[in-house]
Amino acid sequence: MAERIDVSIEHRGAPDQPAGKRHPNTCPACGSHYREDELRASAWVCRHCGHHFAMRARDRISWLADPGSFTEAALDVRSADPLNFFDLRAYTDRIAEAEMATGLGDAIVIGSAQVDARACELAVMDFSFIGGSMGSAVGEKFARACDAAAEKGVPLISIPSSGGARMQEGILSLMQMPKTVVAIEELHAAGSALITVITNPTTGGVVASLAMLGDITVAEPGSLMSFAGPRVVSNITKEKLPEDFGRAESNFRLGHLDAVLPRAELRPYLAKVLRLFHGQ
Amino acid sequence: MAERIDVSIEHRGAPDQPAGKRHPNTCPACGSHYREDELRASAWVCRHCGHHFAMRARDRISWLADPGSFTEAALDVRSADPLNFFDLRAYTDRIAEAEMATGLGDAIVIGSAQVDARACELAVMDFSFIGGSMGSAVGEKFARACDAAAEKGVPLISIPSSGGARMQEGILSLMQMPKTVVAIEELHAAGSALITVITNPTTGGVVASLAMLGDITVAEPGSLMSFAGPRVVSNITKEKLPEDFGRAESNFRLGHLDAVLPRAELRPYLAKVLRLFHGQ
Amino acid sequence: MASDDELRIRDRLGKLGNLPLLRGVAVSGELKRLQKQLKRLEQEPAPAGDDIWLSVELARHQERPYTLDYVERLMDDWTELHGDRARADDPAIVAGIGRFHGRTVALIGHQKGRDVAERVHRNFGMAHPEGYRKAMRVMELADRFGFPVITLIDTPGAYPGLAAEQHGQGGMIARCQAQMARLRVPTAACVIGEGGSGGAVAFAIADRVYMQEHAIYSVISPEGCAQILWRDGAEARKAAAAMKPDARHCLELGVIDGIVDEPRGGAQLNWDEAAFSLGETLRRGLADVESLGPEERRAARRAKFRSMGVTA
Amino acid sequence: MASDDELRIRDRLGKLGNLPLLRGVAVSGELKRLQKQLKRLEQEPAPAGDDIWLSVELARHQERPYTLDYVERLMDDWTELHGDRARADDPAIVAGIGRFHGRTVALIGHQKGRDVAERVHRNFGMAHPEGYRKAMRVMELADRFGFPVITLIDTPGAYPGLAAEQHGQGGMIARCQAQMARLRVPTAACVIGEGGSGGAVAFAIADRVYMQEHAIYSVISPEGCAQILWRDGAEARKAAAAMKPDARHCLELGVIDGIVDEPRGGAQLNWDEAAFSLGETLRRGLADVESLGPEERRAARRAKFRSMGVTA
Numbered sequence A, B: 001m002a003e004r005i006d007v008s009i010e011h012r013g014a015p016d017q018p019a020g021k022r023h024p025n026t027c028p029a030c031g032s033h034y035r036e037d038e039l040r041a042s043a044w045v046c047r048h049c050g051h052h053f054a055m056r057a058r059d060r061i062s063w064l065a066d067p068g069s070f071t072e073a074a075l076d077v078r079s080a081d082p083l084n085f086f087d088l089r090a091y092t093d094r095i096a097e098a099e100m101a102t103g104l105g106d107a108i109v110i111g112s113a114q115v116d117a118r119a120c121e122l123a124v125m126d127f128s129f130i131g132g133s134m135g136s137a138v139g140e141k142f143a144r145a146c147d148a149a150a151e152k153g154v155p156l157i158s159i160p161s162s163g164g165a166r167m168q169e170g171i172l173s174l175m176q177m178p179k180t181v182v183a184i185e186e187l188h189a190a191g192s193a194l195i196t197v198i199t200n201p202t203t204g205g206v207v208a209s210l211a212m213l214g215d216i217t218v219a220e221p222g223s224l225m226s227f228a229g230p231r232v233v234s235n236i237t238k239e240k241l242p243e244d245f246g247r248a249e250s251n252f253r254l255g256h257l258d259a260v261l262p263r264a265e266l267r268p269y270l271a272k273v274l275r276l277f278h279g280q
Numbered sequence C, D: 001m002a003s004d005d006e007l008r009i010r011d012r013l014g015k016l017g018n019l020p021l022l023r024g025v026a027v028s029g030e031l032k033r034l035q036k037q038l039k040r041l042e043q044e045p046a047p048a049g050d051d052i053w054l055s056v057e058l059a060r061h062q063e064r065p066y067t068l069d070y071v072e073r074l075m076d077d078w079t080e081l082h083g084d085r086a087r088a089d090d091p092a093i094v095a096g097i098g099r100f101h102g103r104t105v106a107l108i109g110h111q112k113g114r115d116v117a118e119r120v121h122r123n124f125g126m127a128h129p130e131g132y133r134k135a136m137r138v139m140e141l142a143d144r145f146g147f148p149v150i151t152l153i154d155t156p157g158a159y160p161g162l163a164a165e166q167h168g169q170g171g172m173i174a175r176c177q178a179q180m181a182r183l184r185v186p187t188a189a190c191v192i193g194e195g196g197s198g199g200a201v202a203f204a205i206a207d208r209v210y211m212q213e214h215a216i217y218s219v220i221s222p223e224g225c226a227q228i229l230w231r232d233g234a235e236a237r238k239a240a241a242a243m244k245p246d247a248r249h250c251l252e253l254g255v256i257d258g259i260v261d262e263p264r265g266g267a268q269l270n271w272d273e274a275a276f277s278l279g280e281t282l283r284r285g286l287a288d289v290e291s292l293g294p295e296e297r298r299a300a301r302r303a304k305f306r307s308m309g310v311t312a
């Protein structure tokens, strides 16, 4: 039997973690080390080589939204455990631990904001919460962000980062794909735009649903975006994959992205796009 | 400057005419020779090797439509000469000669018919009239066939065969592309189906308009169907083209056709499809 | 609009599964179906480890009927349509039109191969983006002519090859779901074997979604789940027991609208009986939503999927 | 609806060209434009051999402004969109959104290269099917958001390569025309250089179609026509004189709705002036059809193309 593709968490899609523990503030590309405040000041971009570190959801929002403009929504939505799932550990334990470690309710933060004085909704994922995997809570919150944008007639800026589906929620995690898709359909029916910023990594079920339906879709440099992760694909093809397999640059070349934008250019780009969609 | 592609008559797309005159009733594939009545009896298919000879438009209609069911329309529509076009000869002379030689008003015959007792409209092209080229008369008659099918709520069976646009009508021949396209849009808006049977050869502007917009599109075996003819393409690529370049079999493999059907299977297939679209 | 009886039963169905699953879903004339499902949930015990694993095995049984076996038994004047009008005809997906209980419908399904050569040709039912594009073309045609759409789901998953990724596998699956969410015609889907992750869900955004009794529907294969969570692919039985990909649990979780009975021992033992049962369910499913207007039907379909999931 | 004055002038325009060209076309507030075109047809002599050949040369002039040169001068907040979401981003076609006279529009055009490297990169403005698919994606987006669509046409023709044929060049051009015929938003097109055959007409199904004074629009290049009809590519001047691909003749034949003045001597001599003139025409063209409802506008667009051609 041939190998299967899954939309579940693919840890292999996570940022490179070579053997030995590297401090999260050490640049994996050039080895430069930064203090937390230095990284924050540079929007988590390595000043030496330009490597884009992952950004936490709340950091991303503080950096992107006009100061004081963000109002978080659906703070109370939490993952349930409908299957009483237990592998080597209980799913409820994994959730509790992730909540403790990240200070987040689940792998997404949503709410309303202004960017360069234009109103929008934000839906920003956080890879540090169980690999940014999409379970019912992520699906529900993303869908509510669509609802809010549709209701207010403003664009939704979506910033995915995900290893795939939350397999501990079984088939219900798979159903978050159509759930987010129909929410986007309703958003579009209401005349609002979806602007998507792919960040590293975005793989699995999120790619086959909410991440690839943007009216405009851009990515940060070097971001991995693929449905199947590179290791699954190389196991299938039995070949060495192209160096830049699934990276933003090759996805741009292959017609899947409107632009690859260094973080420094992202805010003015989004401000411009908001002006264009607000003008109507 | 790189070579250009044109939608004009491409004589190179015509059925093979090797050096030396071959009698039209001699099979170009195996050399078998037939009397006219033999060819008619076999629907112009070589009994020896299966080669499909070109069929004249009226022969095609007699063969396809239920006996006595065909009523020709727009018999009076003729090519005009809006540019007073003169190359080595006058366009008006070419038309007059074609009319004499073929007994047709132009390179298409349209009308209403029944196929296996189901009403439909027919639009059948004839390559022997100036290479089946599409000028204003062909465009107008095809569009009227669409109008009639839309009005009666029946499917249109379109059987193209064309070397491309009628360049002696200049830009007006190019405009027959959008003219037939908008006629098909109106046909679709009225809920009628377009069923297309590609015959050898179908190239140039007809491919980039009426021939490729069928709801169902099938082809006779071996039919050439390409926008640019093989010689233009091989001049561009400077390579030997695949043996079956542009042939029905490769177009099927490449996703452009629903089926490749020997002439013997075509009538029952069309009857079946008419039942399916009439059932609504 | 739902009758009081329907709402009451839906409520009980929801409570049984402890789920907010049926919120906002317009229903019509499906009282009997709901009663039957309720009875099933109340009277039959939920399957556990061994039962679930049996379904995993039967869902993958190499004698199980495939899409074209059902087409042969359920459709008249079947006309298969080929090609994505761009670059390929993907044999892992079958699409066409035919007459089903007297009216023209479109049918789209994954297609596995029966012998080794056909399995390779059909790529084990794992589609490329070109296959989903072919499906979308036929859905568009069906919608334009008012043909109801039936989908049959039977795939280990979308093909994870290099070209598939380069040609936008993820985006195509997303757009296929979006297109199903946009259709104005009645739609019914059934998982007839393996409902494997994104490759399966691409065809599952239907007004009525069914599973055969021994079909499975899951976010990841039991082997894949075991590999990741147990770090041992051999723990697939444990993973299956934990993920509950069987029809009974999918019904309880509100993910499907009903279960299609199989011949005793599995569909592989009697293709005709399996086909009859599937055909009756699909016919009733389409009839359930036939009387709704196109907008209402589409809104109900979207509302159903919008409501799926459980949050605390 | 057309005023009596408009109908009278349209009638005279038609008679001048001896054509049934304006039948069934709904018009609105374009009296001034028609009067100007009428004056042009009455007062300026029709160009013959040398004048036509001058336009052929100017249309291909390597200093002539290209699509992105006009974008730079006419659009604010220009945002180029890339990729067909399937397999490529075709640099021979530029597509994006931006602000034009205060409102968001989509703009799509062929793009030639200025120096040798860019010419190769842009494939001399000859698009692959993937380029037309990118254009269709942006048209769909524009239609959904109510952005008017502007197309700028400047291509020797669609690329006649092997892969282009294999990926359905003809079908894609046909579907691109069909999509333009379906758009609900106002649309305006202008041939800004070479309007070469099917590759050009793919973008030309607009409410208002213009040509710059020295643009050409033809079914085949003069060289190609000469090769086939005179059996000698060197007879291109004769072929051009016979085919009459110049703007004045296209207007007379009812194929375009107006001519955009160029700076004296040609657009290549003053890009800013050429851009200003083009921008004013496009703005007026969109305004002409703005007040129509989407259905009426689309019906008028279709009726215009349905009426093109001359039969005896």
Ligand SMILES: [Zn+2]
Pocket (backbone or CB within 6 Å): A027, A028, A029, A030, A031, A032, A046, A047, A048, A049, A050, A051
């Ligand atoms: Zn660095």
Ligand SMILES: [Zn+2]
Pocket (backbone or CB within 6 Å): B027, B028, B029, B030, B031, B032, B046, B047, B048, B049, B050, B051
């Ligand atoms: Zn023979």
